[in-house]
Amino acid sequence: MTSVVHSPYTDAQIAAWLRGLLTIAWSDGDFDSHERDLIAAITQDELAPKVSIETFEPIGAQDLAAELGHDHLTAENFVRTAIMVALADGVYTLPEDKLLQDYCTALDVQTLALQSLRSTLYDPSSQAAPRAIAPSISSPKAGVPNPLQPIQEWMDGLEVHDPRVARFLCKMIPPQCPFERDIALFGRKIVHIxxxxxxxxxxxxxxxxxxxxxxxxxxxxxxDITPYC
Incomplete structure (x- = not known):
């Protein structure tokens, strides 16, 4: 269904916005067949119906900044959605962090809140499993500072004003908590998530x-939002 709601963003801005989110999603290269099909569908439905996932071109930081323009709130909301996409699979990786930092620099978004997220960084080239959040972070005790509170509060400030971005987020963010899983390579378990x-x-x-x-x-x-439920 085509929405009749007026978006504050131009078609060019939204195309760049969604390309940026797909670039973040693609950055760590960790995709199974379901995730690949999902991104292909998002590209064709929301970005450009004639664009093939095989020929999709990631967008660089400077090109993204040029397309989004100079509105600071637009830049901040893009970064918020980019962080959400980076964490949709539950793991924050070094490639995602580097790309986010490049985007923030180009967009002149300076947020100390993003620094706290680095405590959860996972290096996909290592053999170690992704780090679960410590109980003091995920469920802080009374009187104990929560080091992730700045990023959590900053992310809560995100508002949705465009139906194409809204559909993208509904498709990328799972409707329920995914089950634990093992990642195997050549028949051997290498990571338990x-x-x-x-x-x-x-x-x-x-x-x-x-x-x-x-x-x-x-x-x-x-x-009709039943397809996303």
Whole structure:
């Protein structure tokens, strides 16, 4: 269904925005066949119907900044959605962090909140499993500072104002906490990932954003959201 809601963004801005989110999603190269099909569908439905996933071109930081323009709120909201996409699989990797830093520099988005997220970094070239968030971080005790509170509060400030971005987020963010899984290479288990709701430092923010995107599509755009539920 085509929304009749007026977007504050131009078609060129949204195309660059979605290319940036896909570039983030693609950056660590960790895709199974389901995720690859999902990104192909998002590219064809939301970015450009005639674009093939095989010929999709990632967008560089300077090109992204040129297309998004100079509005600071637009830049901040893009970075927020990019962080959500980076953490949608529950693991924050070095390639995702580097690309996000490049985007932030080009967009002149300086947020100390993003620095706290680096405590969860995972190097995919190592043999170690991704680090689960410590109990003091995921469920802080009374009187104990939560080092991730700045990034959590900053992410909660994201607002959804475009149906294409809303649909993208509804497709990228799982509707429920994925089950734990093992990653195998040549028949041998190399990584065990616990349930993502226990691993992802921004899981509550992801759930909240998905709910806001669904509400925006249903209430403001009048769209049928059953395909996303």
């Amino acid at each position: 616990p349930p993502l709701c226990k691993l992802n430092p921004l899981y509550e923010q992801l759930v909240g954003l998905r709910f806001r995107a669904l509400s925006y599509l249903a209430d403001d755009c009048g769209e």
